[in-house]
Amino acid sequence: MAIRLVIADDHPVVLKGLISFLQDHFDLVASCANGEECLKAIRTFEPDVALIDMHMPMSNGLAILRTVTREMPCTRIVLLAASLSDREIDAAIDGGAFGVMLKESAPEALIDCVRSVAADHKWLPRLRADEAADRARQRREGVARLDDALTQREREVMRLVSGGLSNKEVGRKLNVAEGTVKVHLSSIYEKLSVNNRTSLANLARTYLDQRE
Numbered sequence: 001m002a003i004r005l006v007i008a009d010d011h012p013v014v015l016k017g018l019i020s021f022l023q024d025h026f027d028l029v030a031s032c033a034n035g036e037e038c039l040k041a042i043r044t045f046e047p048d049v050a051l052i053d054m055h056m057p058m059s060n061g062l063a064i065l066r067t068v069t070r071e072m073p074c075t076r077i078v079l080l081a082a083s084l085s086d087r088e089i090d091a092a093i094d095g096g097a098f099g100v101m102l103k104e105s106a107p108e109a110l111i112d113c114v115r116s117v118a119a120d121h122k123w124l125p126r127l128r129a130d131e132a133a134d135r136a137r138q139r140r141e142g143v144a145r146l147d148d149a150l151t152q153r154e155r156e157v158m159r160l161v162s163g164g165l166s167n168k169e170v171g172r173k174l175n176v177a178e179g180t181v182k183v184h185l186s187s188i189y190e191k192l193s194v195n196n197r198t199s200l201a202n203l204a205r206t207y208l209d210q211r212e
């Protein structure tokens with residue numbers, strides 16, 4: 001049975017090129033020029049594989065990945081990009097992408113990738129994937145340490161402070177005195193070895209993202 005494929009890229013020349021060398025190898029059920037069209041096509045056709053440009057208007061590749069992983073886990077996502085940062089690779093792997101490829105890859109490699117992913121095999125840059133897995137493990141361990149280090153109330157204070165609220169506003173939210181918030185904040189700084197709200201916000205963002 002032919003592999004059913006959806007492709008999406010907002011650059012017309014790239015999309016035309018993808019169509020030209022993929023349509024002879026797969027059952028190309030839809031080609032899309034933006035994220036909204038892509039998500040609609042995936043919901044309509046439920047393809048085996050969706051090859052998606054990571055950086056598109058009207059819902060980018062990572063946003064589509066999150067939605068498809070949640071709603072249509074049988075469709076495997078391959079993200080395509082001109083360049084990839086470590087953060088983007090981490091987000092792709094954490095989000096459940098089956099494949100990550102650079103646009104500069106040879107057409108034959110892309111065909112192999114789609115076939116491999118359709119057969120339930122991951123297609124990820126080995127070294128980068130290993131590094132991303134290590135970073136994900138470190139984040140999980142950091143979350144566990146933070147859970148152990150802070151009390152429930154301290155975690156609430158951290159979340160609100162990192163969201164940009166002042167000590168007074170945090171106090172109102174939690175129905176405690178501003179001085180009590182300062183005591184909690186001082187304890188949080190000491191336990192997490194940070195000394196300002198910016199550092200705390202960066203740490204909290206990683207913590208909250210990991211727990212979602």
